[in-house]
Structure formats: C-alpha cells, structure tokens
Amino acid sequence: MVSNPIRVTSLAGEFIKSVIKPGDIVVDATAGTGQDTLLLAECTGASGCVYAFDIQEEALKIIQDKLVIKGVESFVTLIHQGHETMKEVLESKGVMNNTVKAIVFNLGYLPGGDHRVATSGTTTLMALDGALKLLAPQGIITVCLYPGHSEGLRESEKVLNWCESLEKPFVAHHFQTLNRKLPPTLVIIQRMR
Incomplete structure (x- = not known):
C-alpha cells in the first residue's frame, strides 16, 4: 500500500527508466x-x-559532489547554461538531431535555493522546441510542472x-492529481518514429 502520494518526479523517473538503456545519450x-x-x-x-x-x-557543485559519491562523474557533462541553449550547446559538442533518447525537465526553482531564480515560460518553450529536434525516435521528454505559484502557473x-499544438510524430500526455488545487503535474512527450 502506498502511504504517500506519488510524486510527479518519481512518475517521470519510471517513464525514463522504461525507455533508456546503457549507451544512450540523455539530457537533464x-x-x-x-x-x-x-x-x-x-x-x-x-x-x-x-x-x-x-x-x-x-546547483552544479551539489550535483558534482553527488556524482563523485556514486562514482558516475566520468560519464556526465555538467553545463553551466540555461536550458534554452541546450540545442546549440549540444550541437557544439557533436550531438546530432534525432539522437537523444530522453530529455528531462523539472521546472521551477532549486529547492532550498533562491526562489527568484526560476525557469520561465519563454525560455522553457525555447528549450522544448530544441528538444523536439534532438529527440530520437521512440525517445521521450518528461516535464514536471509546478503551477502552485504565479510564475509556475503561467509557465x-x-x-x-x-x-496541444504538437503534430506527428509526437504524442503528448498530461498526468495530474485530480483532487488537489494546483498540484504539480507531469507531461510526457513521445516521439513515435
């Protein structure tokens, strides 16, 4: 029996694990x-x-420490840039369109950090446009949304x-808790071919 509500980040993780495998190119x-x-x-x-x-x-310093503890730092490249630069940065590193198996977005602000530093609808849509081009066939994009604060609601x-405007070969799904006001929600975008 589940004692706590399912978190959208945990649900996103389950979708991610079902799609990616050793050797894949992926993006956080x-x-x-x-x-x-x-x-x-x-x-x-x-x-x-x-x-x-x-x-x-x-955030990158916190992540680097976690990667070292887990012994996985050698196959993670940390990039000190906004997600809206993702496509251009990855292209400069030799990552081609249609090759990234999963792209993860957990929007909002850094938990415990400065809440004034947060993602915005404008830069997130730029990042998502680039993500569609990078995404491999059968790949997924997960997007955790946090509408509980004003900027999060707009985003x-x-x-x-x-x-809602996506066309083939993409399919978009939206998962949300129905009996809570403005709960975090999850979007999954699949590239079918």
Whole structure:
C-alpha cells in the first residue's frame, strides 16, 4: 500500500527508466539538485552520455559532489547554461538531431535555493522546441510542472498550450492529481518514429 502520494518526479523517473538503456545519450535540461542526473547516469552507464544543464553554479557543485559519491562523474557533462541553449550547446559538442533518447525537465526553482531564480515560460518553450529536434525516435521528454505559484502557473499554461499544438510524430500526455488545487503535474512527450 502506498502511504504517500506519488510524486510527479518519481512518475517521470519510471517513464525514463522504461525507455533508456546503457549507451544512450540523455539530457537533464534543469539539473537542480541532481536527482534526475543521477538516475540518467545510472540508466545509461559508462557507455552512455549524460548532459546536465543548470544556470546556477551552486546547483552544479551539489550535483558534482553527488556524482563523485556514486562514482558516475566520468560519464556526465555538467553545463553551466540555461536550458534554452541546450540545442546549440549540444550541437557544439557533436550531438546530432534525432539522437537523444530522453530529455528531462523539472521546472521551477532549486529547492532550498533562491526562489527568484526560476525557469520561465519563454525560455522553457525555447528549450522544448530544441528538444523536439534532438529527440530520437521512440525517445521521450518528461516535464514536471509546478503551477502552485504565479510564475509556475503561467509557465505551466504555456507548456500545456504548446503541447496541444504538437503534430506527428509526437504524442503528448498530461498526468495530474485530480483532487488537489494546483498540484504539480507531469507531461510526457513521445516521439513515435
């Protein structure tokens, strides 16, 4: 029996684990505390390649320490840039379109960090546009949305509207708790071919 509600980040992790395998190229677009980065590194292994983006140096230092403790730092590249630069940065590193198996977004602000430093709808949509081009066939994008604060609500609405406009070969799903006001929600975007 489940004693606590299922977190959207845990649900996203289950989808990620079902898609990626050792050797895949994957991206944590908003690395934050590094939980998703670690999951990606553990799933892709030493033969894979994980790119983790964050605009806060503080977050990247926390992640680096976690990676070292787990012994996976050698196959993770930490990038001190915003997620809106993802496509250009990865292209400069030789990552081609249609080759990234999973891209993870956990929007909002760094837990325990400065809440004034947060993702925004404008940069997130830029990042998602780039992510679609990078995504491999049968790959997924996970997006955890946090509409419980004003900027998060605006960002969530922009992301959901953007998702509704997606055409083939992409399919977008939206998972949410129905009996809570403005709960965190999860979007999964699949590339079918």
